[in-house]
Amino acid sequence: MTPSGGPAPPADGRDPGLPTAVYARMTAVLRVGLGVAIVLMGAALAVIVGRAPGEASGALAGANPVSRLLGLAAFGRGLASGDAEAYLELGVLALVATPILRVATGTYYYLRLGERRLGALTAVVLGLLLFGVLVLGPLVR
């Protein structure tokens, strides 16, 4: 640490607190999250379209056909019963959760490496993201 409380300048000038392994871990989080989301969304969409390819799409554009799955219990029941819409929603959740997991990974490593300031800051960001999904969204629904 420097006298100002910040981390010491790196020998090569590059991100002082994060070794290459952390960059690799973050890359893996983004790739795996996106991969899971693509597989889930692609498979569920294929099932939904395959069920009734000729169905009129008009109603879909003006409303949310999965709004019945917004509650946790209904969503869980949908997944358990193999409901394609529930798996499509799970794919969307995986896509939204990927950057949130990336922030969580950053928080973990900053705190583990003793970077308390940045660790605390990213923990606040993580808290805000969770607040948005779990509190703010349902509150303004």
Next chain:
Amino acid sequence: MELLVFVLLLVLTGVAAGFVGSLSGLGGAVVVLPVLVVGFAVPFPYAAGAGFLAILATSSSSGAAYVRDRLSDLRIGMFLEIATVPGALLGATATVFLVHADLDNALLIALGAVLLALVPGTLARARLPPTDTAPPDRLGRAFGLRGSYEDPRRGRVVYGAADTPPALAVMFGAGVAAGMFGIGGGVFKVTALERYLRLPMKVATATSNFMIGVSAAAGAGVLLAAGYVNPVIGAPVALGTAAGAFVGSRLLPSLRNRTVRWIFLPVVVVLALEVILRGLGLP
């Protein structure tokens, strides 16, 4: 329109948006949003929800490559998210309230205006000379906001976060715009990173891309929980955008960015005007 045709057209829209969005530097959502509103008659909040999913797909896809290559500055990006995330939460919440108040048309007019505002910013950025780097300011020193990267022509370029407070203010504004309209706001973010923090262009672009996913997750989280992310619209768009952006990023080195911009920007202007006309209730 039949469901199969509808979904295929959405995938194709996503592919085209991801492709031109990655080549022009404007991002896929800038194309997706007006096309959904004007071409598919999708109500504004669902179009914004789909825009978020398109951004999340492209940001995770190209963001992973930038992080792997250590071009994204994780330290600076994560530091600035303290401004973009509250902005995005505020913007998305405002959108939900405005939709509940039946002010969708006002949102469309504002979206058209924001899309038009992106155009001069994108053109100006293309003409900017390379940024001179500077040492970090007090806040930058406190959080260790400095780094370096290997430039093929200039060798190792060392940089620091030069002027943090105005950059945080711009990031907050970019977050509000992103959360409100379902766009990435990358033009605003890159401008703040280059102009105020004095980051080199490549680092600024990669760091902005890294940050865009988090502000989109903040906005998407609110709209998703509020019931305004329709996955039957958003998922095909996201799948298409990810594919288009992947192809675009592979072709990017062999194409002239400037040419692509000059072809693409008039299209954005026309789409933005269409959105404004739709908001005004004119045909």
